[in-house]
Amino acid sequence: MHLIQVINPNTSIDITEIINQTANNLKSDYIDISVISPTKGGVPSIEGNFDVAIANIGVLDQVKIGELQGVQGHVIACFSDPGLLAAREIAVKPVIGMAEAAMHIATLLATKFSIITTLPRTLMITKQLLQQYGLIHHCSAIHNVDFSVLELVSKQEQAKEKIIECCIESKMKDGIGAIILGCAAMSNLAPLLMQELRIPVIDGISAAINIVELLIKSGLSTSKYGDLDFPSKKTLSGIFQYLN
Amino acid sequence: MHLIQVINPNTSIDITEIINQTANNLKSDYIDISVISPTKGGVPSIEGNFDVAIANIGVLDQVKIGELQGVQGHVIACFSDPGLLAAREIAVKPVIGMAEAAMHIATLLATKFSIITTLPRTLMITKQLLQQYGLIHHCSAIHNVDFSVLELVSKQEQAKEKIIECCIESKMKDGIGAIILGCAAMSNLAPLLMQELRIPVIDGISAAINIVELLIKSGLSTSKYGDLDFPSKKTLSGIFQYLN
Amino acid sequence: MHLIQVINPNTSIDITEIINQTANNLKSDYIDISVISPTKGGVPSIEGNFDVAIANIGVLDQVKIGELQGVQGHVIACFSDPGLLAAREIAVKPVIGMAEAAMHIATLLATKFSIITTLPRTLMITKQLLQQYGLIHHCSAIHNVDFSVLELVSKQEQAKEKIIECCIESKMKDGIGAIILGCAAMSNLAPLLMQELRIPVIDGISAAINIVELLIKSGLSTSKYGDLDFPSKKTLSGIFQYLN
Amino acid sequence: MHLIQVINPNTSIDITEIINQTANNLKSDYIDISVISPTKGGVPSIEGNFDVAIANIGVLDQVKIGELQGVQGHVIACFSDPGLLAAREIAVKPVIGMAEAAMHIATLLATKFSIITTLPRTLMITKQLLQQYGLIHHCSAIHNVDFSVLELVSKQEQAKEKIIECCIESKMKDGIGAIILGCAAMSNLAPLLMQELRIPVIDGISAAINIVELLIKSGLSTSKYGDLDFPSKKTLSGIFQYLN
Amino acid sequence: MHLIQVINPNTSIDITEIINQTANNLKSDYIDISVISPTKGGVPSIEGNFDVAIANIGVLDQVKIGELQGVQGHVIACFSDPGLLAAREIAVKPVIGMAEAAMHIATLLATKFSIITTLPRTLMITKQLLQQYGLIHHCSAIHNVDFSVLELVSKQEQAKEKIIECCIESKMKDGIGAIILGCAAMSNLAPLLMQELRIPVIDGISAAINIVELLIKSGLSTSKYGDLDFPSKKTLSGIFQYLN
């Protein structure tokens, strides 16, 4: 039995709960999954660079704790992949972000995909990630449903309708073969949308958990040689002392 | 129990045998794996565009047969990924190439990787694939050991030494964190090399089988909407009639 | 007198006939042209990656035969340029694809061009070629008339109207200076369209024949050093024996 | 009189002192400059993604404090530009990173530049920034002197010699016209190196202060419309409450 | 007191006058500014590659004269940046183009900008510059108001209305944070537009003057080592003798 921890980088219990539902479907005899969120505070949702900067710290803390507790892998369950490379530096076990997982898997299923996100300003981060991972030419369009992350929870039904509508339009117009759900709070909609649209609809949390499982089975993990080696020994001070 | 078929696109029994050894390690209660090669002839090894063109047909034939026989997924076990997109057009089940599998996985473990291949002229194909998949900026260097595919078998010991030497030099000089073995006939060296080098050494065949397993579990497969939909109904003639 | 062979990679006699008409206009005291199609069967039209994979073999067979017969150059008369690099490997004489010919010539006449193709799914191949040749930033748009290749023949008049309409709209909206006809079966429309639109309209078959003639005159041909050298000596087996 | 605050994102007093010396040279009747460092703790030097993640928070805190105190602009004095976009979201006044400042200015003085940095692993961040700013094709090479940030201070003389040697070699071999010093702790060497090398040697701290001054004079600042608008109103919890 | 000369590369007195107004706002105790235009003739406005080729000569002549007269820096006040690299070769003092100045500054204020230009055909030059400077991915759109450069003067009021309208639409639809005015004859509209739109509106002439001032203060200028070194000693003949 191998334990994967899925880190919700924001502090909203409702979103942790949605992630939990998604993760539960992937538990097996081989894999156990725990879903956690920052224990020392943070930001209730992540929709810009400031939010990402705050969320990074919670992710790093949880990765550090998880490593000490002996988890076998880490998933970052926010579509901004906050703290991804930093987490790889401090972990021996594999760390996978939900955005990178979804994007890589999508290119194996279709020549082009579109992404459905929340607010317009999240676009700059999504594009930056696509660029960094090298997959921007596989992305046909990024659509915003113009609901904030928290509104996906508070206005669940309207949001769901808007997402469905947006996916249908994307399927008709974007010249794509698959759709990526660009927010952890949308992850529970993937099965419904896939049934509705009859094309692959990819939830990055499931994708990331599956990739971590794949890596565990393969005996592969982050290279600790070179760029992603442990940070050189330095003492953190002040409010960061607990991260030493 | 789910059956994945691994297609050796060339006709060399020795290489099919190496692939078979690699695949055997991945069989489980959940996954069975059959390794096959073209039944209607082809090319004994694949080292250029002409070879790829010939190998494509064998791959497509085997994918077609596999689909009829009810296999749950297909792996193309040659580092040129011959026939990959064409195979996706004719299959309902997922199809994964060993080059794409290795390249995508490598980016999840290191910021940069190098690739070890056989003859200098295979480089043009490897580069073309990196470009197509979007991952070229993650590849630091491609090294040729200057043994042909078949020499990897016939001069096994010298080849192994040269590969080890080449990997060590790559680790020292390329600024990388991981190495990809760029030939099916190298796949059995991955465990040894990983132990020797103490960095991730990725064999694309294992990576591809693992990804197909991941997709089967996730209920995901090639999108049959748009670009990768079935070829429009047309009758093949002459020596291709058996592919109708 | 130099003989260029123009290879129709599909098996449709109607399309071979259209190509023949186009080629006839380019015969001269210096150049004779023969138009041929696969003699061992193949696919009646080429509209996706599977079709390309099949067509490759016919192209390679004809190139091989042509070389033996002493033709002075080869043109691949399908806008997917099937088998282009593979053909260059096995030929001493120049081999030019109609897509590459049209795309290169277009950049010498206008800063931007658009391409008119057949079905939406051919787009993925056209884009891949533009990327590979380096000319994607010169292409403003790719438009599909939504007629299949064979419908260009069977519904000739409706197709012609749609193509004209599509070209006019492209001229008005795309910010271009030239148009490329993206299918062999459109090649005979170039003179009419050029007259109608009063901008360069490029038929890739004529462009490719002209470039082969240019190369013959210049004493230039495919480099047989490095990447495009002859395939290393290997024996093809099974249904491919005739290609040895 | 306008006050610009220069933020040292690490906690090393020695480095703050070097930055201070550099900044002092730029004070004038028009511009006053204060150099500060994180007051709530952090990391003593920044050489990887983990360090950047920690440093982000100190930068954001100081930007927030500076805005309240009425400073007219902010400079981030670390070559990783930690927290740059996040800081722009929370500030009304301009925020400039030393890496972006140096890189932009260098392209106005030479067609190509090289960068001298500290440890090999900082390279991944420098490259990421060059990519993000669009200036990667203007960078000929990035050289590491293989001294850590803190060793630049503790082994000052050896480090200086190595930097000079490295700059001379870069000038001879890289085909460049200018050199960028890729660490705040190198900023005081710019005048000496410029004299020695007789080509522009750019210290990003001076460049960034100068650009902030330029923006203040021009009445220009970060756009608060769209991507860099203030973060939507959300309450930070736990150890981040002081950032509300 | 330092003298910067601003070169209007065309021969229209009206446009020189507009540039003069813009420049006057930037004079200070530290910086004096002279605005000049070609004294040996040229083209009345610059809207294509032919116009640029002619304008280059006037720019080079004025840079040469300015250098002899001891000016401390040069600004090229046309959005095509005519003669920019050539001018850098013959000058010791810094030379900045208004397009490059505006584009670089814009990336420091917003993640994306749009550009408002004159006639559709100027677009090819603007794109070429964005590509050359590396900033094309920061540009969301280029809009033409479809007034020629001289019509911006002769139909001042209609042009102003069209520009305002165009800016408002760009702000609403382009997903941008800032706008660049892509013509010297628009430079005087920046303050009005900034007030109207409440986002940064960048006039490249002011930006370029400010950057030259920054460079003067920093003691930085074009590298005379390598690519931008003085042209090798050669005697110009015929109508170019005055440039010796």
Added chain:
Amino acid sequence: MHLIQVINPNTSIDITEIINQTANNLKSDYIDISVISPTKGGVPSIEGNFDVAIANIGVLDQVKIGELQGVQGHVIACFSDPGLLAAREIAVKPVIGMAEAAMHIATLLATKFSIITTLPRTLMITKQLLQQYGLIHHCSAIHNVDFSVLELVSKQEQAKEKIIECCIESKMKDGIGAIILGCAAMSNLAPLLMQELRIPVIDGISAAINIVELLIKSGLSTSKYGDLDFPSKKTLSGIFQYLN
């Protein structure tokens, strides 16, 4: 009989003479060729951006004169392609640069080529052209023989030896299949080098003349719609009046 004019953009009679020899080999019953150089003065050789700016004017003058005299096409016989787009704006007949001709042809013969040029600083222009034409990824290396253009004439034998040596090394090390001669004054060496090296060695002057001939035969010329339409009617003044 169709007359093509080949414009030597510099004023050196020796180089005009070399171009003349090269052009003579291409005269036929169909094509006559005149080689000319600027009649109103210019620069004796072209090795940087300043030289290009001067040379542009001579090219434009000769294109204008040629058009009036009824020539059927223009070749710009300098590897910087000076004035290419501007010349296309003022001409009805095709205009081809020797660099673009060589680069496009090379990609039809080999997957990769190298370029042999004169002085190191010409590299910046060659790279800029490769980028603009989209062919930079086909270029493996650019080598400088470190002879100036005029030294290619004055030190003919040493230069030839150095060029041969440089080509041989490039063939051995660059992974290429073809070589481009990057200077008009090298054009006469192509046959010798091709014999020596046994790979395609491309002289851009011959390539450009051949392409112009191809276009004449095809009835194709520069699009006069959009970007390359005639410059809008404006009166040139001063020393440029003769260009009205």
